[in-house]
Amino acid sequence: MNEARSKDHRDKGEQNTGLPGPSDALPxxxxxxxxxxxxxxxxxxxAAPGPGTARPALPVDPDMGSFPxxxxxxxxxxxxxxxxxxxxxxxxxxxxxxxEEIARSRMGRFAHGARRxxxxxxLKSTAVARESMRKLVALPVLSADALSSVxxxxxxxxxxxxxxxxAGLAYSLPIAAVIAFxxxxxxxxxxxxxxxxxxxxxxxxxxxxxxxxLPGLMAAGGLLIDYVLTVAVSIASxxxxxxxxxxxxxxxxxxxxxxxxxxxxIGNLRGIRQAGVLFAAPTYAFIxxxxxxxxxxxxDSAGDGFHPAPTPHVNAAEGLGxxxxxxxxxxxxxxxxxxxxISNAVPAFRPVRWxxxxxxxxxxxSLLVAMFAGVVAIVHLRGVIPSSSxxxxxxxxxxxxxxxxxxxxxxAATAAVLLLAANTxxxxxxxxxxxxxxxxxxxxxxxxxxxRLAYSNGIALLSVVAALVYVAFNGETNSLxxxxxxxxxxxxxxxxxxxxxxxxxxxxxxxxxxxxxNATGAVLSVLVLITAAVTKFVEGAWVALVAIGxxxxxxxxxxxxxxxxxxxxxxxxxxxxxxxxVLTPAPPPPQEPAHPTxxxxxxxxxxxxxxxxxxxxxxxxxxxxxxxLASLDLAGLRALAYAASLQQPSLALHISPSEEExxxxxxxxxxxxxxxxxxVVVSPYRAIVGPLIHYIEALHRQRPDLTITVILPExxxxxxxxxxxxxxxxxxxxxxxxxxxxxxxxxxxxHVP
Numbered sequence: 001m002n003e004a005r006s007k008d009h010r011d012k013g014e015q016n017t018g019l020p021g022p023s024d025a026l027p028x029x030x031x032x033x034x035x036x037x038x039x040x041x042x043x044x045x046x047a048a049p050g051p052g053t054a055r056p057a058l059p060v061d062p063d064m065g066s067f068p069x070x071x072x073x074x075x076x077x078x079x080x081x082x083x084x085x086x087x088x089x090x091x092x093x094x095x096x097x098x099x100e101e102i103a104r105s106r107m108g109r110f111a112h113g114a115r116r117x118x119x120x121x122x123l124k125s126t127a128v129a130r131e132s133m134r135k136l137v138a139l140p141v142l143s144a145d146a147l148s149s150v151x152x153x154x155x156x157x158x159x160x161x162x163x164x165x166x167a168g169l170a171y172s173l174p175i176a177a178v179i180a181f182x183x184x185x186x187x188x189x190x191x192x193x194x195x196x197x198x199x200x201x202x203x204x205x206x207x208x209x210x211x212x213x214l215p216g217l218m219a220a221g222g223l224l225i226d227y228v229l230t231v232a233v234s235i236a237s238x239x240x241x242x243x244x245x246x247x248x249x250x251x252x253x254x255x256x257x258x259x260x261x262x263x264x265x266i267g268n269l270r271g272i273r274q275a276g277v278l279f280a281a282p283t284y285a286f287i288x289x290x291x292x293x294x295x296x297x298x299x300d301s302a303g304d305g306f307h308p309a310p311t312p313h314v315n316a317a318e319g320l321g322x323x324x325x326x327x328x329x330x331x332x333x334x335x336x337x338x339x340x341x342i343s344n345a346v347p348a349f350r351p352v353r354w355x356x357x358x359x360x361x362x363x364x365x366s367l368l369v370a371m372f373a374g375v376v377a378i379v380h381l382r383g384v385i386p387s388s389s390x391x392x393x394x395x396x397x398x399x400x401x402x403x404x405x406x407x408x409x410x411x412a413a414t415a416a417v418l419l420l421a422a423n424t425x426x427x428x429x430x431x432x433x434x435x436x437x438x439x440x441x442x443x444x445x446x447x448x449x450x451x452r453l454a455y456s457n458g459i460a461l462l463s464v465v466a467a468l469v470y471v472a473f474n475g476e477t478n479s480l481x482x483x484x485x486x487x488x489x490x491x492x493x494x495x496x497x498x499x500x501x502x503x504x505x506x507x508x509x510x511x512x513x514x515x516x517x518n519a520t521g522a523v524l525s526v527l528v529l530i531t532a533a534v535t536k537f538v539e540g541a542w543v544a545l546v547a548i549g550x551x552x553x554x555x556x557x558x559x560x561x562x563x564x565x566x567x568x569x570x571x572x573x574x575x576x577x578x579x580x581x582v583l584t585p586a587p588p589p590p591q592e593p594a595h596p597t598x599x600x601x602x603x604x605x606x607x608x609x610x611x612x613x614x615x616x617x618x619x620x621x622x623x624x625x626x627x628x629l630a631s632l633d634l635a636g637l638r639a640l641a642y643a644a645s646l647q648q649p650s651l652a653l654h655i656s657p658s659e660e661e662x663x664x665x666x667x668x669x670x671x672x673x674x675x676x677x678x679x680v681v682v683s684p685y686r687a688i689v690g691p692l693i694h695y696i697e698a699l700h701r702q703r704p705d706l707t708i709t710v711i712l713p714e715x716x717x718x719x720x721x722x723x724x725x726x727x728x729x730x731x732x733x734x735x736x737x738x739x740x741x742x743x744x745x746x747x748x749x750x751h752v753p
Contacts (some may be wrong), residue, residue: 016391023524027566027631028103034671037632038056041673047644055677058649059624059706060211062679064698082513103220133348135360137154140283142345143364145230145338147283148288148421150371151414152237153179153335155378155392156481160328160735162385166311169385171325176376179332180369182524186339187365189521192514193343196502198354202344203495204435210498211507213553220495220552223432225487227425230337231466233258233484234425236390236477238418245411253475260419265463268426269456287367289410293376293393296400301381309383313368323535332530334484335372339365340423344431346478363563400533400726425466428511430458440562443725448689482540485532486634487548489525532668561722565715568752569633587735623648627676627711628692628729632668634715635750643711652678689729693736700740708744729739 020071029037055062133141149669157175157195161168193206203223208216235257301307318324349356375393383392384395393414401407418600434455445457473479499518503511533541625643629652631634643650652669656662662680669678699708715726730747737743 010425014027027633029571029632029668030088031547032081033571034668036573037571037668037672040571040637041671041675042101043365054650054675058651058677059622060699060703061649062651062677064681066704067681092698093580134350135356135363137280138345138349138356139343139360139363140280140287141365142341142348142360142424143338144283144417145341145421146336146364146368147286147338148237148372148414148417149335149337150375150417151370151391151393152233152242152477152481152557153332154372154375155386156334156478157328157332157376158379158392159386159478160324160331161589162314163318165314165318168324169311169314169380170382171328172376174333176373177327178329178532182333182372182528183339183365183369183372185337185517185524186336186492186496186521187361188501190343191361191519192503193340193495194346194354194357194501195514196344196506198346200346202432202435203340203498204432204490206498206502207494208498209662210501211494215494215498215551217555218548219491220432220436220441220555221489221548222487222494224551225490225547226337226484227429228465228469229480229484229487230321230425230472231264231462232259232470233420233464233477233480234418235470236420236473236475236480238415239475240391240477241394241411241415242416244390245408247443248387248602250389254471257470257475257520260422261463261467261470261582264419264423264426265459268423268459269622277573282413282416285409285413287330287371290371290375292372293396293408293410294378294401296376297382297396298374299511299680300400301378306381308381311383311385314385326531327535331481331487333528333532334370334481336419336486336492337488338424339368340492341428360712366539372578375397399599401637426462429462431588433458433461436555440559444727445724446726457678467640471608479540480538482532483544485536486529486541486544487578489532490548491530492525493529496525503611508636517633556609558725561725565752567636569750570638571632571634622706623709624699624703624706625650626696626712627652627708629656629713632665635715635748637711637748639711639748646709649677652676652682653692654678656680656682658682679738689732689736690708693733696733696737696743697740700743707744708736709744709746712745714749716751718751 006551020743093464096179154176157179160171161172161175197206203219205218209531237255238260239253239257242256242594243253258488319464342357343365344355346353349360376397378396378478379392382396384392384399386392387395394411395411401410433442433446437444446455448455448457469480469483496518500522502514503515503518514520533545579640583636611628625637625646627639627643627650629639640650640652654662659682662682666678666680681691681695696708696710699706712730712733714730717723717726730745733745
């Protein structure tokens, strides 16, 4: 059932955009619920006004215009944030700033000012324009994680081999050759994934669709751990590159790393600010630096007839055996992290998307193999061994370029690309959480975008967990590496195994060749996974395994709770509430006489004074109830019944992320009976709450004399542990709408187990 639902989501939503959308979270009604909805609608008939009388009696015009379609929004030259005309016709500059609660206390004002300074004003009239990337841009942007692993993958392998002394280092070339072969095979298997999933096929989707719920969640757990460790390892390696060039900063390794994580947190909370061209520079600089280092070192070695330089004498701390070689292989295999990034981002390419993505993946694998093999080769020729005070790349840079400008360039490019690689996790981690939340395996707060159109909750969670891991391991790359391989290759293994099942099922042309590639990739990935789990278990791999197990347990418990809530909200006979009183439309307010002798300013002041005095009596208050509905379940029908019982003009509002979903909701409304005027706002480019605030503000500008009550259905849970799993829309709306007068936000509770 879950497999069919996930496939339905991709077929109807993600095939158009390649990206998850808010409509994925909105439930559909089956035939049984539609039958009950029709019965409930008939129960409203005795209390409902006559057909066509409710909408004309509204004191406002509910039609506020529309937002532009996502396909009509074009990105700017240096970013993806594009200002749009908001509902109600307010100017772009004014609406882009937005309104936000300013706390009355001094501390509150300070916090408000600091938030504005760090994160910027809420982007209430801003859309995210989809930007299709050329291959020359997509290559560095999507390959930063994989290519940057050259900075720590070879060193992690050598750090294990050096434990066996000089004899152990002799195995560096054969192990590197096996890892390079593994890179090629896994890269070719992901080429088949791109062909099968041309709209983006991450490990969670591929494993879930083809292997079932358990493998899908295990793949998701591996991915989430991979992204957390990507941040921790990349920051640790970047700081190591800096302290190798400036040894005096070595005691501040942990504080410097935390500062960089904070910078990444703030930068990503500010939203998408730069185009891919700007992100491409550090990766291309790193590629240039690595090839300059490799070629220059090979030229120097050519003068010596490519005879390896003698390595410093190293006392063996361990015996050279199969277990040590396997540990070195598992550590070096971390250089493969990030290979699947291109298969996840196929929709970001220009047409023909899948073909361009496959070409870019081929280039990435070629560069990765060349740089990885080149670094290992020159390490062997130069006789360099790992050191606790200086990275291998820094030692190679000193030997090749001295301490001049090229050495500084190599270290700066290495630090920059590692920071960029950490930033790629901030794009993918919230996306996986979104997909999990869409399928009810994670709290639904991860479905929401923040003020700056970023998935703020996922970004904050990633930063906190990565910072804790970084501090726990004292910012040491070699200590973090054992945790790294398990999550990476678990996701690889499940994804490739899922592709084997996929090809056996669909049997498209050339499916046997594709199956062979994916089967080879799956077998090799499983071998690396087993090797890493066994050989590095006591070094920290057990932490990753335990974390994946805890994630699976938590995800299944969350899903159980959401299924319990869905059953409680499900429409069934006799459960829905209906109003008992006849709903009489309120007459329009009388026109106030003009004051021809008063000046305009005086008339405005007199009007405000009179209005304030009049509103001290209940009879003078003019009402409008706006019921915000996400779906027509029992909670939504209860909110509608409550609004109707107030005997005041009522308007139902639904914010839809797509025109298709809007038509679906209008169809449900018609089945119910259209007893309350409905207005649907289609907002396909951003979150739900922002357009809802837009619409309420537009109503207020149209009729400032009205007291508008926004009514929200609210899920109330029995246990405190379940409360974070449900939205806090009422609190968010109160904060956002508080600057406007005559607005009341109320919630209608619906209690669930």
